[in-house]
Amino acid sequence: MSTKNKILDSAESLFADKGFNGTSLREITSQAEVNLAAVNYHFGSKKELIKAVMSRYMNELSPRLETALTQVCNTESPSLIDVFSAFIEPLLSLNDFKTKGTSNFLQLLGRGYTDSQGFLRWFLTTQYPGVIDNFVLAVQKAYPELNAEEMFWRLHFTMGTVVFTMSSSDALIDIAKSDFDRNLQISDVIRNVIPYVAAGVGAPMPSSATA
Amino acid sequence: MSTKNKILDSAESLFADKGFNGTSLREITSQAEVNLAAVNYHFGSKKELIKAVMSRYMNELSPRLETALTQVCNTESPSLIDVFSAFIEPLLSLNDFKTKGTSNFLQLLGRGYTDSQGFLRWFLTTQYPGVIDNFVLAVQKAYPELNAEEMFWRLHFTMGTVVFTMSSSDALIDIAKSDFDRNLQISDVIRNVIPYVAAGVGAPMPSSATA
DNA sequence: AAGCAGTTTAAACAAGCGTTTTAAATAACG
DNA sequence: CGTTATTTAAAACGCTTGTTTAAACTGCTT
Numbered sequence: 392m393s394t395k396n397k398i399l400d401s402a403e404s405l406f407a408d409k410g411f412n413g414t415s416l417r418e419i420t421s422q423a424e425v426n427l428a429a430v431n432y433h434f435g436s437k438k439e440l441i442k443a444v445m446s447r448y449m450n451e452l453s454p455r456l457e458t459a460l461t462q463v464c465n466t467e468s469p470s471l472i473d474v475f476s477a478f479i480e481p482l483l484s485l486n487d488f489k490t491k492g493t494s495n496f497l498q499l500l501g502r503g504y505t506d507s508q509g510f511l512r513w514f515l516t517t518q519y520p521g522v523i524d525n526f527v528l529a530v531q532k533a534y535p536e537l538n539a540e541e542m543f544w545r546l547h548f549t550m551g552t553v554v555f556t557m558s559s560s561d562a563l564i565d566i567a568k569s570d571f572d573r574n575l576q577i578s579d580v581i582r583n584v585i586p587y588v589a590a591g592v593g594a595p596m597p598s599s600a601t602a
Numbered sequence: 603m604s605t606k607n608k609i610l611d612s613a614e615s616l617f618a619d620k621g622f623n624g625t626s627l628r629e630i631t632s633q634a635e636v637n638l639a640a641v642n643y644h645f646g647s648k649k650e651l652i653k654a655v656m657s658r659y660m661n662e663l664s665p666r667l668e669t670a671l672t673q674v675c676n677t678e679s680p681s682l683i684d685v686f687s688a689f690i691e692p693l694l695s696l697n698d699f700k701t702k703g704t705s706n707f708l709q710l711l712g713r714g715y716t717d718s719q720g721f722l723r724w725f726l727t728t729q730y731p732g733v734i735d736n737f738v739l740a741v742q743k744a745y746p747e748l749n750a751e752e753m754f755w756r757l758h759f760t761m762g763t764v765v766f767t768m769s770s771s772d773a774l775i776d777i778a779k780s781d782f783d784r785n786l787q788i789s790d791v792i793r794n795v796i797p798y799v800a801a802g803v804g805a806p807m808p809s810s811a812t813a
Numbered sequence: 814a815a816g817c818a819g820t821t822t823a824a825a826c827a828a829g830c831g832t833t834t835t836a837a838a839t840a841a842c843g
Numbered sequence: 844c845g846t847t848a849t850t851t852a853a854a855a856c857g858c859t860t861g862t863t864t865a866a867a868c869t870g871c872t873t
Contacts, residue, residue, distance in 0.1 A: 392848080412849095413622060415830065426851055450829060505716040505769065512773075540782050547774055548798045551766025552759050558716065562723075563758055571751050587759045587802040594801035606821080627861065637822055642862060644820095814866070820869070842864075 395433045397423040403444050404491070411441055414484065416570045419440055445514060448496045451488050453519045460525035471589040474529045480583075484579055494560060494577040501558025504550075506589035534593060541596060549588045555585055557562035604645045608634040613786060614655050615702070618709035618783045624654055656714065656725060659707045662699050666692035671736040675743050676738045682800040685740045691795075694789055705771060706789040712769025715761070744802060760799045767795055 401423035405414040415435060420427045434440040459477040463469045465589045485492035503511030515523060530542065537545070556563070560580050603611075612634035616625040631638045645651040670688040674680045693758060696703035714722035722753070725732060741753065748756070771791050778784045 426744065457832065509773070540784070543778070543781065544794050545798055548763050548767055548795060552763045555762025555766045556759055562720065567754070573751070583755050584759060586805045586808060587756055590805035591798040591802040594797045597797060640821070650859065822867070825862070833856070
């Protein structure tokens with residue numbers, strides 16, 4: 392295993408656990424068993440390391456996601472459940488790509504949104520615009536009555552639900568075990584959240600006739 | 603204005619903007635125009651200052667919230683919209699209590715959940731258990747078919763939606779202005795999110811007969 | 814007026830941070 | 844084999860953090 396990959400792996404798990412700001416380069420290089428200066432040598436700076444960690448996942452995920460969302464758009468009359476379910480297989484495929492891949496990535500997503508404000512929005516919209524565009528198209532096809540403004544709000548609410556849930560998924564899984572004696576995994580959390588966000592996005596328009 | 607209150611006010615707005623970890627005591631005391639050591643003199647530590655900022659709001663909010671939720675429980679057959687709408691008046695009343703009170707508090711809530719993991723959960727469950735208990739009771743009355751496990755998940759999803767939305771409400775309001783030419787306030791965001799979370803919590807049970 | 818508790822002040826502390834610098838070890842190649 | 848380029852290593856840099864210290868100042872009571 393190369394020094395570069397050892398750093399990426401350690402950074403990924405530590406970032407997911409403790410956030411970007413909450414993780415020091417010394418923690419990362421210590422866990423990776425490499426020298427402290429190796430981070431700046433290989434990546435230039437901490438910020439570039441963060442981007443490298445995120446890109447490794449997004450490059451794996453975004454083509455699968457775009458394909459799945461395009462397929463939904465090409466079906467006859469997709470439901471919102473169909474749209475959100477399109478995320479399942481691409482997200483779970485990250486577990487083949489890397490151990491704990493799915494949960495690590497989803498937690499990183501949450502960290503990127505809350506740690507340094509605006510970073511994730513910039514990262515996704517500038518680096519991977521195709522994913523968002525396809526997603527909006529799929530939602531429009533599933534719920535054409537939703538106007539642009541309502542769509543804007545509800546997609547942000549959904550982003551919040553997913554990002555927040557995933558950034559605290561470890562705690563939620565622990566509570567589910569102690570309170571309900573259920574041994575759940577990240578895939579169960581994903582399957583649980585889909586009916587919720589689908590119902591939220593699919594809520595009737597506030598001041599219009601029923602769809 | 604006392605030194606103590608100057609610190610509380612500056613800490614509140616800076617914490618809401620940049621998070622607890624992202625705000626230094628020197629920023630706070632500089633904006634408050636008091637000496638650096640005043641924080642440790644009056645509050646003991648930064649952690650105690652955070653608690654003091656949160657308590658100032660919760661002591662104002664929790665009795666109003668408990669009253670409103672109890673009233674909902676005492677109505678004949680409340681809807682989930684009724685339950686969540688019970689939050690509106692108590693939350694907006696924080697604007698009478700303090701300038702920008704509502705949005706500051708809701709952003710602080712989000713920071714407390716994401717900044718240092720588990721702090722807010724501990725704070726709310728140990729310091730203000732009555733609010734959560736009344737909330738759960740109200741949801742149970744509005745949607746009795748929801749079993750404990752589903753309730754657990756959906757309330758956490760809702761927490762995520764609200765907390766995340768509010769912690770980025772400033773950005774959302776800005777986007778709404780530039781994209782749709784709408785001048786919105788925090789109260790509009792609250793009213794927008796209610797149908798979403800009500801529909802999410804009210805989603806049909808996954809593997810049971812329709813309610 | 815003297816004394817005293819309550820506050821405020823400026824300065825310093827120890828620790829941690831990201832980054833840079835130096836030199837030594839390793840690998841690649843003509 | 845010898846030279847060059849790459850990679851590692853340890854130490855130090857400059858800076859910021861939360862916290863503490865000790866002295867000065869405040870306003871009140873005796």
